[in-house]
Amino acid sequence: MKFDTSSQVEERFSILLLGTQMATGGAQKILLDQADWFHARGYPVSTAFLYDRDGLHLAWRDAHPFPIHNLEAFESNAGIFRRSFLIFRGLLRLWKLLRQNRFDVIETFTLDSNLFALPLAWLAGVPVRIATNHGWAQTDSPLKRMLHTLLLNSRIADVLIVVTGMGRRQSIREGARPELVVSIPNGIQLPPVMEKSGGLFPGILKIPGGQAVLLSAGRLVPEKAYEVLIEAIRILLQEYPDVAVAIAGSGVLQDQLQSLIGQLHLSEKIHLLGNRQDVPDLMANADIFVMSSRSEGMPVALLEAMSFGLPVVATRVGGVAEVVEDRAQGILVPPEDPAELAKAILELLRNPGLRSSMGKSARRRIEEKYTIEIMCRHYEKTMTDLCREKKQG
Numbered sequence: 001m002k003f004d005t006s007s008q009v010e011e012r013f014s015i016l017l018l019g020t021q022m023a024t025g026g027a028q029k030i031l032l033d034q035a036d037w038f039h040a041r042g043y044p045v046s047t048a049f050l051y052d053r054d055g056l057h058l059a060w061r062d063a064h065p066f067p068i069h070n071l072e073a074f075e076s077n078a079g080i081f082r083r084s085f086l087i088f089r090g091l092l093r094l095w096k097l098l099r100q101n102r103f104d105v106i107e108t109f110t111l112d113s114n115l116f117a118l119p120l121a122w123l124a125g126v127p128v129r130i131a132t133n134h135g136w137a138q139t140d141s142p143l144k145r146m147l148h149t150l151l152l153n154s155r156i157a158d159v160l161i162v163v164t165g166m167g168r169r170q171s172i173r174e175g176a177r178p179e180l181v182v183s184i185p186n187g188i189q190l191p192p193v194m195e196k197s198g199g200l201f202p203g204i205l206k207i208p209g210g211q212a213v214l215l216s217a218g219r220l221v222p223e224k225a226y227e228v229l230i231e232a233i234r235i236l237l238q239e240y241p242d243v244a245v246a247i248a249g250s251g252v253l254q255d256q257l258q259s260l261i262g263q264l265h266l267s268e269k270i271h272l273l274g275n276r277q278d279v280p281d282l283m284a285n286a287d288i289f290v291m292s293s294r295s296e297g298m299p300v301a302l303l304e305a306m307s308f309g310l311p312v313v314a315t316r317v318g319g320v321a322e323v324v325e326d327r328a329q330g331i332l333v334p335p336e337d338p339a340e341l342a343k344a345i346l347e348l349l350r351n352p353g354l355r356s357s358m359g360k361s362a363r364r365r366i367e368e369k370y371t372i373e374i375m376c377r378h379y380e381k382t383m384t385d386l387c388r389e390k391k392q393g
Contacts, residue, residue, distance in 0.1 A: 014043070014044040014104050015103065016106045016121075017031050017047045019050070019113055022056040029300050030109070034107075035064065035066050037373075047064075048069040051070065051071065052070045072089065073087055106128070106130065107132060111133070115151065127387065128390060130160075131159070135298070157180075161183075163184065182382065184379060187374050187376070188307055188366065191307055193309070212287045214345065215289050216289070219250070219251040220252065223294060224249075228338050244270075244271070245270045246286070248282060287349075288349070290313045291312065293320075297319055303370050305362075307362075312362060313348065314333070316334060
């Protein structure tokens with residue numbers, strides 16, 4: 001894909017990328033990958049987060065060459081007075097950051113960060129203000145979403161970038177003006193082509209090489225519907241016992257899901273791994289990637305699994321069907337249907353040739369449409385065009 005760079009301004013504009021929480025997740029990875037890309041090309045880049053949920057600030061600060069700010073605007077289990085104080089303090093810290101650095105562009109990554117930061121950036125005189133939607137959470141209230149639409153239409157945000165065509169249509173249905181909503185799909189860093197090592201599955205699991213390994217990765221939250229996957233595995237094992245399941249990620253449903261696994265006597269088959277630093281190794285050695293979600297934006301874990309040549313079994317929700325062509329890179333099934341999920345997994349388990357062809361097609365799909373380079377070139381052009389408009393206006 002080619003990009004017109006003739007319109008780029010000579011002077012590199014400065015950018016602030018702002019997310020909600022420091023945690024292991026897709027939106028955070030996209031934010032940091034964007035910051036790395038822009039920094040490598042000479043743009044002055046800073047990042048900030050409303051709070052550090054998982055204690056990652058120091059590790060991230062040491063791992064990246066650009067500033068990473070923790071605004072400390074939230075604490076779990078804080079009372080109403082403490083919470084109000086933290087929000088006020090976080091707003092004040094963000095105001096100082098905006099005024100001291102005089103950024104040319106701010107990009108925010110979630111509904112909360114859009115609502116929290118963009119009005120302040122407007123007041124602080126940041127010329128270009130970009131909101132993004134990587135998929136609303138089920139906990140996002142109708143009131144929040146209405147306020148978000150009002151914010152967009154008031155031009156406090158210059159543009160809303162969504163990651164899927166479905167997200168664009170939804171934003172317009174909710175009242176956003178069509179000309180303000182732009183779709184830019186997520187992108188990832190392509191790993192080298194790797195051969196499966198065979199033998200034992202890496203990490204804490206010692207799964208014999210004769211067993212097929214199903215992998216899923218994501219937060220243990222209601223949106224991911226892992227209870228549906230667990231029930232699908234119970235059904236699957238009645239016909240195909242030589243399989244093991246690894247789920248990488250943590251979240252509020254950890255104890256509940258572990259209890260369900262125990263109740264169904266699946267503890268030897270389904271393994272909750274928690275947050276992992278070796279997910280690429282897991283993907284490189286799994287046989288099938290499975291996603292049972294009931295809602296999604298454009299999941300980064302799905303893109304990463306496909307980049308490792310994994311065939312996919314996933315629910316047809318959000319932007320999944322925009323990435324995975326049914327029967328080409330994997331099999332799509334309806335959400336909330338463990339029987340259909342089990343049937344699709346079984347079909348791939350019984351057909352190694354189909355798994356191989358789908359895996360190769362999955363890798364090609366990512367190479368052609370969903371790389372960091374493609375994604376960031378689109379963001380760069382959007383920012384450049386808006387900067388030029390503001391200078392001319």
